[in-house]
Amino acid sequence: MSKIKDIPKIDRPRERYLQKGADALSKSDLLAILLGSGIKGKNVRLVSENIIRKYGKKFLSITVDELMEIPGIGQTKALQITSAISLVKRFYEENEINETVVKNSQDVLTLTYDLRNMKKEHLVCLYLNARNVLLKKEIISIGIIDKTLLHPREIFYPAIELNAASVILIHNHPSGDSMPSDEDIKFVEKLTQAGEIMGIPVIDFVIISSKGDCSFYEKLERQNKGFDYVAEGVHDTLFDLLKIEKPTYGITTEKIQETYINIPQIKENYFQLQNRRYIGNKYKLIDWIFSILNKECKGKSFxxxxxxxxxxxAVASKHFDEIILNDFLHSNYAVYKAFFDKGTWSQEKINGIIKNYNNINGEDLGDNYFSENFGGKYFSTNSAKIIGFIRENIEKNKSKLTEREYNMLISSLLYSVDKIANTVGHYDAYFKKEAVVDNFFMRPIDPIEVKEVSIFREDANELAKKIQTDIVYIDPPYNSRQYSRFYHVLETLTKWDKPKLHGVALKPESENMSDYCRVKAKDRLTELVNAIKAKYLVVSYNNTYDSKSNSSQNKIALEQIKNILNKRGETKIFEKDYRHFNAGNTDFNNHKEYLFVTHVDYE
Ligand SMILES: C[S@@+](CC[C@H](N)C(=O)[O-])C[C@H]1O[C@@H](n2cnc3c(N)ncnc32)[C@H](O)[C@@H]1O
Structure with missing residues (x-):
């Protein structure tokens, strides 16, 4: 084995460090320096390489005991290494805590105090993250500023680079008068509109002078409410406060004469597919969507x-020969398998089983997983006992059921559960008052006849790479509300893996968290749209973007969708006024629903 002294001097870690600096060394070289040369008969570099390889990223949590298990490393060396790691971590932690939060215009003035006595005009921008932590302070221009010529790009380009959530602008008036000029006001309006379109709001515009200051934010709204930018959890922006006209997106939308579309047949005492509460479901928009589809798109598969x-x-199955359904939730997959799949099943058998289930009396049952967790919360205790008992029974009898029958029973249970849940329709919370009525009653589902169907439970972006159809309908979530968290009770009931549940809302460990609810949404949609092999792309969108509630704010703006789609082909946009789910948090009632139809250009 080669020894460290056999290595040419310049290749030795210490020598290289001294000549070229730390950046020229690999992780194992740096560790070799820390270990020194005290390992008998062993090349210290080899030992370091082995340690780095073995622990990888876990190296930062390595313990003294783990290090001492390595031949040649004693307590002193182990302590040297772990102390070095702790020292660095400590500095990093302090750095993180040392962040500058910009809560109000007073914080802005502290950060830009130097502008007060400047002889030249300055325009400075503060770039903030979603917690109002300062990411960067940047001078946009110095000297006489012709604000009519200044392009919003100069302010927003760095904001995109920094991934900033909002911006604050500061401008000094060397004259000493802090009153905004007409030019200042027009400039603020232009910028706030641009910020609104970009999804990077302007929070404040502050004028500084030697004799006083003027914050637009304070002047406009906050006189009686305190001066913080975030009040009662709501983040007001200058756009909201100025009450200026909504930006025109340069998009021409079209309206369509709606025709009545047939909804799947109604059979009494059976659940139809649409008989459930589900955020963002398009049931009430079906006539409008299919009036557009029938006019704009031609094809056989959807x-x-x-x-x-x-x-x-379901409605598409009446218009097209082949349909594909996909959603990454387990409960939705079970519902599709029950309603649409081709597998065999017996109505008589299903009805018989459900009839027996409906004869169960909750008071005769002991507690089970479902009642222990959800009883007295999402459901009355008795109903929860019955639901848990039925789910366990379906699982026990799985071998006596066809796959279709199994999914039909689970779906009937999911739909029946939704009817009595002590909630507003999703499972983010339950009403404080326990549901007193024990009226659990199970009804069978009424399946849908389709010609050809394929059912998937995949990430939509992955599926898009594999399928080829005439029309692809895209209706992703657009805000931060994760469907897997909203419908966790249905997910738990479907999977029946009885996970440990956490918090007041009794949620399991997270699964199926959608990138469409995160900052990555725009990139994911771009990737999806570019991957799809279809003649037509049809995308649903609604403007909850304008909402004041943070969780309802859209991750992608209308303009951005248009740009993404336009790259694949000519895009038409249809618009409809629509009242939307808002869980009572928003005061926004000008909801519009949009449908983009892109006729894909073939390369
Ligand atoms: C707006 S809802 C669709 C509503 C549907 N058009 C209807 O009428 O009921 C969005 C759906 O996308 C699913 N989803 C979110 N991210 C996904 C992803 N990355 N892959 C697959 N499904 C996803 C959610 O579970 C949710 O059911």
Missing amino acids: ADIFAGTGVVA
């Missing part, structure tokens, strides 16, 4: 890749 309840695919 894919609903964020299918949710599946109502769009």
Whole structure:
């Protein structure tokens, strides 16, 4: 084995460090320096390489005991290494805590105090993250500023680079008068509109002078409410406060004469596909969507890749020969398998089983997983006992059921559960008052006849790479509300893996968290749209973007969708006024629903 002294001097870690600096060394070289040369008969570099390879990223949590298990490393060396790691971590932690939060215009003035006595005009921008932590302070221009010529790009380009959530602008008036000029006001309006379109709001515009200051934010709204930018959890922006006209996106939308579309047949005492509560479901928009589809798109196959309840695919199955349904939730997959799949089943058998289930009396049952967790909360204790008992029974009898029958029973249970849940329709919370009525009653589902169907439970972006259809309908979530968290009780009931549940809302460990609810949404949609092999792309969108509630704010702006789609082909946009789910948090009632139809250009 080669020894360290056999290595040419310049290749030795210490020598290289001294000549070229730390950046020229690999992780194992740096560790070799820390270990020194005290390992008998062993090349210290080899030992370091082995340690780095063995622990990888876990190296930062390595313990003294683990280090001492390595031949040649004693307590002193182990302590040297772990102390070095702790020292660095400590500095990093302090750095993180040392962040500058900009809560109000007073914080802005502290950060830009130097501008007060400047002889030249300055325009400075503060770039903030979603917690109002300062990411960067940047001088945009110095000297006489012709604000009519200054392009919003100069302010927003760095904001995009920094991934900033909002910006604050500061401008000094060397004259000493802090009153905004007409030019200042027009400039603020232009910028706030641009910020609104870009999804990077302007929070404040502050004028500084030697004799006083003027914060637009304070002047406009906050006189009686305190001066913080975030009040009562709501983040007001200058756009909201100025009450200026909504930006015109340069998009021409079209309206369509709606025709009545047939919804799947109604059979009494059976659940139809649409008989459930589901955020963002398009049931009430079906006539409008299909009036557009029938006019704009031609083809034989239709894919609903964020299918949710599946109502769009259900109507599509009456217009197209082949349909594809996909959603990454387990409960939705079971529902599609029950309603649409081709597998065999017996109505008599299903009805018989459900009839027996309806004869169960909760008071005769002991506690089970479902009642222990959800009884007295999402459901009355008795109902929860019955639901848990039925789910366990379906699982026990799985071998006596066809796959279709199994999914039909689970779906009947999911739909029946939704009817008595002590909630507003999702499972983010339950009403404080326990549901007193024990009226659990199970009804069978009424399946849908389709010609050809394929059902998937995949990430839509992955599926898009594999399928080829004439029309792809895209209806992703657009805000931060994760469907897997909202419908966790249905997920738990479907999977029946009885996970440990956490918090007041009794949620399991997270699974199926959508990138469409995160900052990555725009990149994911771009990737998806570019990957799809279809003649037409049909995208649903609504403008909850304008909402004041943070969780309802859209991750992608209308303009951005248009740009993404336009790259694949000529895009038409249809618009409809629509009242939207808002859980009572928003005061926004000008909801519009949009449908983009892109006729894909073939390369
Ligand atoms: C707006 S809802 C669709 C509503 C549906 N069009 C309807 O009418 O019921 C969005 C759906 O996308 C699903 N989803 C979110 N991210 C996904 C992803 N990355 N892959 C697959 N499904 C996803 C959610 O579970 C949710 O059911």
